[in-house]
Amino acid sequence: MSSTLPAPASAASPSFKAAKTFSPAVRRPIEPVGRYFLAHALRASRGHSWSEYEK
Amino acid sequence: MSSVIGIAFGNTTSSIAVATPDGKVDVIANPDGDRAIPSALSYVGDDEYHGAQAVAQLVRNPKNTVINFRDFIGKSFQDIDLSKSQASAVPVDVNGKISYKLNPADKEISLSVDEIVKRHLVQIKEAAVDYTGTKVESVVITVPTNFTEVQKEELVKIAAEAGLNVIQLINEPTAALLAHLSAADRLLEDKIFVVADFGGIRSDAAVIAVRGGIFTVLASQHDFNLGGDSLDDALAEFFSKEFEKKFSANPRNSARSLAKLKAACIITKKTLSNVQTSTISIDSLADGFDFHSTINRLRFELVGRAVFTKMAEFVESTVKKAGLENLDIDEVLLVGGTSHIPKVSANMEAIFPETTVISKSVDPNELACRGAALQASMVSSFEKEEISESLQPVVVNTLHLAKPIGIKGASGEFISVLSQETAYPIKKSVIIESSAEDALVEIYEGERHVKETVVEAEKYSDDEEDDYSDEEPEVVKSVEYKPAELLAELVLPQVGAGSKVEVILSIDRENKLKITARSGAVVVSGTV
Ligand SMILES: Nc1ncnc2c1ncn2[C@@H]1O[C@H](COP(=O)(O)OP(=O)(O)OP(=O)(O)O)[C@@H](O)[C@H]1O
Ligand SMILES: [Mg+2]
Numbered sequence: 001m002s003s004t005l006p007a008p009a010s011a012a013s014p015s016f017k018a019a020k021t022f023s024p025a026v027r028r029p030i031e032p033v034g035r036y037f038l039a040h041a042l043r044a045s046r047g048h049s050w051s052e053y054e055k
Numbered sequence: 056m057s058s059v060i061g062i063a064f065g066n067t068t069s070s071i072a073v074a075t076p077d078g079k080v081d082v083i084a085n086p087d088g089d090r091a092i093p094s095a096l097s098y099v100g101d102d103e104y105h106g107a108q109a110v111a112q113l114v115r116n117p118k119n120t121v122i123n124f125r126d127f128i129g130k131s132f133q134d135i136d137l138s139k140s141q142a143s144a145v146p147v148d149v150n151g152k153i154s155y156k157l158n159p160a161d162k163e164i165s166l167s168v169d170e171i172v173k174r175h176l177v178q179i180k181e182a183a184v185d186y187t188g189t190k191v192e193s194v195v196i197t198v199p200t201n202f203t204e205v206q207k208e209e210l211v212k213i214a215a216e217a218g219l220n221v222i223q224l225i226n227e228p229t230a231a232l233l234a235h236l237s238a239a240d241r242l243l244e245d246k247i248f249v250v251a252d253f254g255g256i257r258s259d260a261a262v263i264a265v266r267g268g269i270f271t272v273l274a275s276q277h278d279f280n281l282g283g284d285s286l287d288d289a290l291a292e293f294f295s296k297e298f299e300k301k302f303s304a305n306p307r308n309s310a311r312s313l314a315k316l317k318a319a320c321i322i323t324k325k326t327l328s329n330v331q332t333s334t335i336s337i338d339s340l341a342d343g344f345d346f347h348s349t350i351n352r353l354r355f356e357l358v359g360r361a362v363f364t365k366m367a368e369f370v371e372s373t374v375k376k377a378g379l380e381n382l383d384i385d386e387v388l389l390v391g392g393t394s395h396i397p398k399v400s401a402n403m404e405a406i407f408p409e410t411t412v413i414s415k416s417v418d419p420n421e422l423a424c425r426g427a428a429l430q431a432s433m434v435s436s437f438e439k440e441e442i443s444e445s446l447q448p449v450v451v452n453t454l455h456l457a458k459p460i461g462i463k464g465a466s467g468e469f470i471s472v473l474s475q476e477t478a479y480p481i482k483k484s485v486i487i488e489s490s491a492e493d494a495l496v497e498i499y500e501g502e503r504h505v506k507e508t509v510v511e512a513e514k515y516s517d518d519e520e521d522d523y524s525d526e527e528p529e530v531v532k533s534v535e536y537k538p539a540e541l542l543a544e545l546v547l548p549q550v551g552a553g554s555k556v557e558v559i560l561s562i563d564r565e566n567k568l569k570i571t572a573r574s575g576a577v578v579v580s581g582t583v
Binding site: 002003004005006007008011012013014015016017018019020021022023024025026027028029030031032033034035036037038040041042043044045 | 223225226229230233237242243263267268269270271272273426429430433434444445446448449450451452453454455456457458460462463464465466468470478479480487488489490491492493494495496497500540541542543544545546547548549556566568570577578579580581582583
């Protein structure tokens, strides 16, 4: 798929504008199997969050 | 040397798999050469028979033969259904506990269901030891998604008495899906699956979302009166009628005749999964008459039609239970011995749209034990505390994204970045080209739409049924997502037309969506 980004109406400077929050999340159990779960569990048990990995 | 194994423990059969160090998974055959080992024990004199040898005793020695006991684990007598024990030893109530009173050597012995399960697991363990030539250290066992905590605790306890250290119990459909996706290295494809498991005395189905390699069961359902057994009964009834007509003798009048007939029907049924026609031969079926007949696959499909229809409806209603339509299902994974039957997959192909993949492996009843073996080899290096910590509710009960979040493309289309049902925390990035000198990144929540496409009817060849050959255009439905709610807008000036913009979306446990867009030195970021 070759989607592209549209152009803004005007672009004086870089900007960020928040509009709305997204729909409330649903709490469900995840299945404790596989290596991606293991990575999840490791992060959770050590209290890590994604933001620590971002930079 | 010792090995870690995976066990799929069904009411009808059990299978064992072991993961080799190079990541391959072998399914283990018992000394009889069976990989689908019947979950059955039979007592004759002082001897214990297991597996197929025990099942063979259902004709001569049914009262000392125990089958269909897995679902009795951790239950009290008043809670169980005895109907699946009618052609074998029938459980009795011993102070609320489920027990079997057997009489193999002219003296009654009483075996609790726990003891039966233990003896079965000992046989399974010995088969594994025999095959691998090593001690069996630890195991992962699969359980149905409706097993209660009490049942799970009981199973772990009994397994320990059988000398098996259970490091984890995992759900049957999840195990099967893990094996299926690991084999093809497809864990990271975001897809919605239905795992349809057609077994012996029961059928189970689960709708599972796979997101970033993490599995979430959206709905599951069980039918305790649907499976291969129902087909055996239908076939037995069909042949009974034929036999009665021919000989005016009724094979239903004697338990022994019925057992013979049923055993032969199972073989015939299995043969019809591979070839178009099968014979059935039973010496002295009833009143001294031998029975010989043939049946083709089409006839069998008619005989079992009510059962096959129920199976299809069962899968459809599980999809509904998840709040979805068949259109939303990316793939149906067929599991369980009864999934060998071509009509079962044909029915799935009929009820799901063409966009849904119907997957059936060569051995649909080996997927669960393979998944268990993979999981066993993965967690065996962890300490017991580490494993139990990872199973705590705070780790496992996770927020999931309700609707997809993505970017609105230059043509107004929704480019999904985060799929609905992705477990928190989430982080994903995409790279998109800018169509102009300045770039606008609009982050939207997506809304599901059913798209209807009219396709011109194909000209069907003559052997197709007439009803379908009318040349009316066909309407094909598919699910697509459209940008619905704008969440945020990011402007990146002077990136240059055709340059690449990276958009990173992440959601932390505090439910904050962080958006970063960058192209070269231009970086914009914010939180919603
Ligand atoms: N090749 C085959 N063709 C048709 N049916 C088959 C074939 N192989 C096995 N079966 C049937 O599959 C059923 C057993 O399936 P499976 O081993 O998955 O059950 P299970 O999970 O142990 O049992 P349950 O669902 O009762 O707990 C039996 O009815 C058996 O006759
Ligand atoms: Mg099963």
